[in-house]
Amino acid sequence: xxxxxxxxxxxxxxxxxxxxxxxxxxxxxxxxxxxxxxxxxxxxxxxxxxxxxxxxxxxxxxxxxxxxxxxxxxxxxxxxxxxxxxxxxxxxxxxxxxxxxxxxxxxxxxxxxxxxxxxxxxxxxxxxxxxxxxxxxxxxxxxxxxxxxxxxxxxxxxxxxxxxxxxxxxxxxxxxxxxxxxxxxxxxxxxxxxxxxxxxxxxxxxxxxxxxxxxxxxxxxxxxxxxxxxxxxxxxxxxxxxxxxxxxxxxxxxxxxxxxxxxxxxxxxxxxxxxxxxxxxxxxxxxxxxxxxxxxxxxxxxxxxxxxxxxxxxxxxxxxxxxxxxxxxxxxxxxxxxxxxxxxxxxxxxxxxxxxxxxxxxxxxxxxxxxxxxxxxxxxxxxxxxxxxxxxxxxxxxxxxxxxxxxxxxxxxxxxxxxxxxxxxxx
Amino acid sequence: xxxxxxxxxxxxxxxxxxxxxxxxxxxxxxxxxxxxxxxxxxxxxxxxxxxxxxxxxxxxxxxxxxxxxxxxxxxxxxxxxxxxxxxxxxxxxxxxxxxxxxxxxxxxxxxxxxxxxxxxxxxxxxxxxxxxxxxxxxxxxxxxxxxxxxxxxxxxxxxxxxxxxxxxxxxxxxxxxxxxxxxxxxxxxxxxxxxxxxxxxxxxxxxxxxxxxxxxxxxxxxxxxxxxxxxxxxxxxxxxxxxxxxxxxxxxxxxxxxxxxxxxxxxxxxxxxxxxxxxxxxxxxxxxxxxxxxxxxxxxxxxxxxxxxxxxxxxxxxxxxxxxxxxxxxxxxxxxxxxxxxxxxxxxxxxxxxxxxxxxxxxxxxxxxxxxxxxxxxxxxxxxxxxxxxxxxxxxxxxxxxxxxxxxxxxxxxxxxxxxxxxxxxx
Numbered sequence: 033x034x035x036x037x038x039x040x041x042x043x044x045x046x047x048x049x050x051x052x053x054x055x056x057x058x059x060x061x062x063x064x065x066x067x068x069x070x071x072x073x074x075x076x077x078x079x080x081x082x083x084x085x086x087x088x089x090x091x092x093x094x095x096x097x098x099x100x101x102x103x104x105x106x107x108x109x110x111x112x113x114x115x116x117x118x119x120x121x122x123x124x125x126x127x128x129x130x131x132x133x134x135x136x137x138x139x140x141x142x143x144x145x146x147x148x149x150x151x152x153x154x155x156x157x158x159x160x161x162x163x164x165x166x167x168x169x170x171x172x173x174x175x176x177x178x179x180x181x182x183x184x185x186x187x188x189x190x191x192x193x194x195x196x197x198x199x200x201x202x203x204x205x206x207x208x209x210x211x212x213x214x215x216x217x218x219x220x221x222x223x224x225x226x227x228x229x230x231x232x233x234x235x236x237x238x239x240x241x242x243x244x245x246x247x248x249x250x251x252x253x254x255x256x257x258x259x260x261x262x263x264x265x266x267x268x269x270x271x272x273x274x275x276x277x278x279x280x281x282x283x284x285x286x287x288x289x290x291x292x293x294x295x296x297x298x299x300x301x302x303x304x305x306x307x308x309x310x311x312x313x314x315x316x317x318x319x320x321x322x323x324x325x326x327x328x329x330x331x332x333x334x335x336x337x338x339x340x341x342x343x344x345x346x347x348x349x350x351x352x353x354x355x356x357x358x359x360x361x362x363x364x365x366x367x368x369x370x371x372x373x374x375x376x377x378x379x380x381x382x383x384x385x386x387x388x389x390x391x392x393x394x395x396x397x398x399x400x401x402x403x404x405x406x407x408x409x410x411x412x413x414x415x416x417x418x419x420x421x422x423x424x425x426x427x428x429x430x431x432x433x434x435x436x437x438x439x440x441x442x443x444x445x446x447x448x449x450x451x452x453x454x455x456x457x458x459x
Numbered sequence: 460x461x462x463x464x465x466x467x468x469x470x471x472x473x474x475x476x477x478x479x480x481x482x483x484x485x486x487x488x489x490x491x492x493x494x495x496x497x498x499x500x501x502x503x504x505x506x507x508x509x510x511x512x513x514x515x516x517x518x519x520x521x522x523x524x525x526x527x528x529x530x531x532x533x534x535x536x537x538x539x540x541x542x543x544x545x546x547x548x549x550x551x552x553x554x555x556x557x558x559x560x561x562x563x564x565x566x567x568x569x570x571x572x573x574x575x576x577x578x579x580x581x582x583x584x585x586x587x588x589x590x591x592x593x594x595x596x597x598x599x600x601x602x603x604x605x606x607x608x609x610x611x612x613x614x615x616x617x618x619x620x621x622x623x624x625x626x627x628x629x630x631x632x633x634x635x636x637x638x639x640x641x642x643x644x645x646x647x648x649x650x651x652x653x654x655x656x657x658x659x660x661x662x663x664x665x666x667x668x669x670x671x672x673x674x675x676x677x678x679x680x681x682x683x684x685x686x687x688x689x690x691x692x693x694x695x696x697x698x699x700x701x702x703x704x705x706x707x708x709x710x711x712x713x714x715x716x717x718x719x720x721x722x723x724x725x726x727x728x729x730x731x732x733x734x735x736x737x738x739x740x741x742x743x744x745x746x747x748x749x750x751x752x753x754x755x756x757x758x759x760x761x762x763x764x765x766x767x768x769x770x771x772x773x774x775x776x777x778x779x780x781x782x783x784x785x786x787x788x789x790x791x792x793x794x795x796x797x798x799x800x801x802x803x804x805x806x807x808x809x810x811x812x813x814x815x816x817x818x819x820x821x822x823x824x825x826x827x828x829x830x831x832x833x834x835x836x837x838x839x840x841x842x843x844x845x846x847x848x849x850x851x852x853x854x855x856x857x858x859x860x861x862x863x864x865x866x867x868x869x870x871x872x873x874x875x876x877x878x879x880x881x882x883x884x885x886x
Contacts, residue, residue: 100829101836105783138826142843303773304840306782333840334827339766346730355733356532399565400761402527402872403879409528413731413760416569418845445829452830 033389033427036067038078039396039407041085043384045361045369047407053083055389058202058426063385080397084364084411085382086145086390086423087337088371090296091237091275091325093151094135094160094168095128098452099330108243108305116330122458127451128153132160134448137439138335139166140423140431145390148273148296148325148375150210150237152187154194162201165430165438167390169375170194171210171237174225176217182224191225195232204426206376208235211267214250214258219265226266235271235376238262241284242276243307259284268293273374275325277315278308285318294321294374297366299344301327312366313348313357323371338417341367345412360408393422460816460854463494465505466823466834468512470811472788472796474834480510482816485629485853490812507824511791511838512809513572513817513850514764515798517723518664518702518752520578521562521587521595522555525879526757535670535732543757549885554878555580559587561875564866565762566593567850567858572817575700575723575752575802577637577664579614581621589628592857592865594817596802597621598637598664601652603644609651618652622659631853633803635662638694641677641685646692653693662698662803665689668711669703670734686711695720700801702752704742705735712745721748721801724793726771728754739793740775740784750798765844768794772839787835820849 033055040051040063054062054072062068096116103115128151139147146167151157154172161168172191182188191209198207209229211222229236240258241247250258259280262268268291275296277284288295297310315322324344326335345363349355372381380388395401400414423431430438460482467478467490481489481499489495523543530542555578566574573594578584581599588595599618609615618636625634636656638649656663667685668674677685686707689695695718702723704711715722724737742749751771753762772790776782799808807815822828827841850858857865 097826098830100832100841102832104833104836104840105786107782111782134826134829141826300769300773303770303777304782306776306780308780309777329827329841333836334843336766336827336843339763339769339843342727342766343730343770346727349733350730350736353733353735355534355538355731359532397869397872399524399561399568399868399872400756400763402561403525403876405527405529405879406531409531409760413531414527414756416761416763416766416844418843418847420845441826442824445824445826449830452832 034068034072034075035078035083036075039082040383041082041364041411043382045364045382053383055427058388060383060385060387060389063383076393080395081421082394082396082407083383084392084394085368086392086425087143087367088323088375088381089139089144089147089326089335089337090273090294090323090371090374091298091327092135092147092149093328094147094149094157095123095131095151095153096328096330097135097138098127098131098448098455100333102330118459119455122455123153125153125156127455128156129160130444130447130451132157133164133439133444135329135335136160136164136166137436137441137444138329140164140436141420142335142337142417143392143420143423144335144337145423145425146372146375146377146380148208148237152190154190154197158197158200158205161205163438165425165428167204167425169206169208169235170197171208173210173212174217174221175212176221179218182220185221188225192228202426208237210237211262213239213246214261215246222262222265222267226269229267230270233270235273236267237273238267238275240274240277241279242302244279247279257281257284259287263287263291271376276302276307276310278302278310285315285320288315288320289318294323294370296323296325296374297344298325298327299347300340301331303343305331309347309351311351312344313352316358316362321370321373322366323374324367336417337367338415342413360412363412364408389424389427391424392420393424395419395421461495461499461502462505462510463502466509467810468509468791468838470809472791472809480810482854485815487810487812487814487816490810503820507822508848509821509823509834510810511819511821512795513819513852514570514794515750515802515808516566516571516574516753516762516764517700517721517750517798517801518725518754519562519574519576520755521574521576521584522550522558522578522580523755523757524562524565525554525558525875525882527760529757545886546882549882550580552580552583554882555583556587557871557874557878559584560591560866560871562756562762563587563591563593564863564868564871565756567591567863568847569762569764569844570819570847570850571762571764572850572852573799573802573804573807575635575664579617581617581624585624585627585632588632590865592852592855594631594852596633596635596662597624598635600637600639601644601648602639603648606645609647612648615652619655629853635664637664638689640666640673641688642673649689649692649694653696656694657697660697662700663694664700665694665702667701667704668706669729671706674706684708684711686714690714690718698803703729703734703737705729705737712742712747715742715747716745721750721797723750723752723801724771725752725754726774727767728758732758736774736778738778739771740779743785743789748797748800749793750801751794763844764794765842769840787839790839791835816851816854818851819847820851822846822848
């Protein structure tokens with residue numbers, strides 16, 4: 033494909049106008065001011081359009097889409113024990129497949145090209161992501177609240193088996209490992225999983241200090257914070273991604289910096305569950321790789337990434353009572369490049385020659401995108417998800433003006449609802 | 460017009476399915492389970508569509524759309540003195556007309572049917588709103604920082620003259636009065652404006668305790684809070700609307716309740732300018748009429764009202780560290796009915812027989828709106844502005860699937876940009 037005379041958010045996250053961007057197979061094959069020679073296939077007029085990198089969702093639980101809006105306005109513990117856990121107990125392969133596909137449809141609508149997706153029923157998640165054309169770093173979440181010996185944990189077996197999917201779809205599927213949390217695991221499980229993760233060379237995806245209660249209880253139990261617990265168990269010895277980090281302390285951030293741990297901040301979910309406000313400004317200042325996540329839609333309750341980015345950037349300002357923190361460029365990088373980095377996707381996250389063609393085409397002929405004093409400001413604070421015209425993954429148009437090329441949206445909604453109703457009947 | 464078998468958010472803010480809703484002229488003429496007799500004109504299939512009241516934006520400065528993204532990431536005082544005030548000094552009739560029309564186009568895209576719009580160049584604002592088909596409570600903002608005698612203030616003359624527009628467009632235009640703020644006025648101006656407002660029977664629209672600095676300085680100057688200052692000057696003796704109220708104290712809220720003052724909360728602007736988080740939960744509990752506003756797009760930076768509603772509801776939860784506060788029904792009422800009340804529009808704000816037909820048609824066949832455990836939850840937390848299919852004001856379709864019936868959007872964007880460039884050249 034070739035975009036003619038389009039406005040481009042380039043690899044330095046600066047705006048260039050009237051650019052030609054060519055894609056061959058799954059990669060960016062041309063970026064320039066002149067129209068390139070050769071055949072790039074379908075041509076798209078860049079008038080009133082902006083080309084930017086797709087969004088990398090650094091923390092998701094896709095199958096939980098089936099629980100969207102299920103049991104709202106409850107305190108976390110009630111919500112989990114009376115609603116989420118009983119529902120999850122009834123999940124099966126079919127439900128997870130359709131729940132994940134529904135989430136992939138929603139992701140593509142909102143410009144998300146890849147997700148760090150922690151859950152279970154991995155084969156069904158892989159199938160749905162493969163069918164959708166999107167990308168995902170999928171991890172089998174290990175929770176062992178009963179303290180079963182590590183070698184007897186069925187979930188560990190599943191985690192090991194899931195590794196066979198690593199690299200599927202020309203690298204669209206990557207398999208991470210995941211310790212669900214400190215409060216759902218013991219030292220043995222954490223330590224042994226860390227060893228397995230190192231052997232596999234996988235990325236470790238953990239929940240970390242989401243709520244004050246979790247943070248404080250960990251300190252009572254172990255005399256250390258969740259981040260320190262994970263670090264001492266070896267979970268941060270390889271590449272790692274810590275989600276939430278709302279209550280992390282300075283020492284935790286020093287660990288993240290020294291061990292190169294990425295943080296996935298989930299501002300909307302943290303607001304909605306009244307967990308708190310993550311101090312992304314401090315993390316950025318320290319040089320930590322901060323990426324953006326949605327968490328599941330059952331605590332968000334959508335995957336509107338433009339909304340997520342704006343809320344992250346503006347919430348950071350009120351957290352510091354300082355409107356100058358988090359520049360639009362930083363916000364855009366957190367939503368794209370930093371997420372790709374957290375997913376170990378070195379050739380993704382920005383529109384650069386040779387990179388994978390994971391891109392969003394945004395309409396700019398909308399009243400909310402004018403005037404243009406500064407396009408970066410407009411992208412972060414004024415753009416809406418409804419302005420997304422196309423979502424492209426590995427050079428393939430997966431979403432265009434409300435239509436999907438890979439997903440039968442009517443059937444997906446229908447099957448997801450049927451699966452949901454089946455589960456509700458059992459409760 | 461007649462909607463056939465549509466999902467309806469009814470006047471009690473509950474969901475009814477497969478409803479027939481008929482409009483004759485500018486009013487709701489039929490609501491029922493059976494198809495009505497008689498001719499209602501054009502029929503719309505309600506399949507995969509939801510009909511809800513339009514949004515009432517309780518605090519706006521529409522002409523400031525020309526300053527969208529102009530001078531971002533600055534502290535408030537720098538932003539105002541180096542960017543906003545110099546730009547505003549160069550505004551003229553033409554710029555205000557196109558800036559307002561651009562904002563009306565954006566409002567309609569985002570489902571806003573009516574705005575409480577405080578600014579100046581009132582005739583041009585009226586013209587733009589009239590041309591757009593939308594509604595507005597327009598007020599000439601009085602700021603008298605130099606302490607000019609009240610009777611010599613040109614702005615007072617303009618405020619008085621603007622009253623002739625009251626009721627224009629079959630009541631679409633209402634004229635409010637406005638004291639800009641305590642810190643830009645003295646006791647004489649406030650007191651005399653209060654008298655004029657009472658004579659005119661107008662609604663008084665004020666900025667109130669937006670920042671801690673403003674709040675504290677008022678206390679230093681007058682020994683009372685802005686709300687107490689306004690009350691003592693008589694500004695709350697008639698209907699009144701106080702915008703922001705981020706730093707209001709308990710005594711202030713008691714005044715609001717006793718005097719029936721509505722509050723316009725502007726969560727996104729308050730985040731972006733790092734002003735703070737308004738305690739809407741406390742206000743709601745006390746029975747104060749809390750409505751929702753966007754503030755200007757130069758501090759927001761769009762009019763995405765679904766986003767605004769979600770941010771308001773979730774921010775309230777983190778403010779109280781309690782996820783149970785602000786129910787979806789309360790959030791929806793704040794965005795609609797409470798705003799209409801604050802604007803003195805007794806026959807607006809909900810879909811009830813005989814009310815003005817100010818409505819949004821929302822697409823529900825989108826992945827983010829499924830499954831439907833509870834449609835109210837989905838409306839507040841999962842809907843996106845891009846799902847808005849139609850915006851209807853006084854029974855007229857003004858926006859439908861990206862197209863406007865009253866506004867030439869290409870020309871409006873063009874003229875707004877030309878007006879902006881002209882001003883920038885003078886700076």
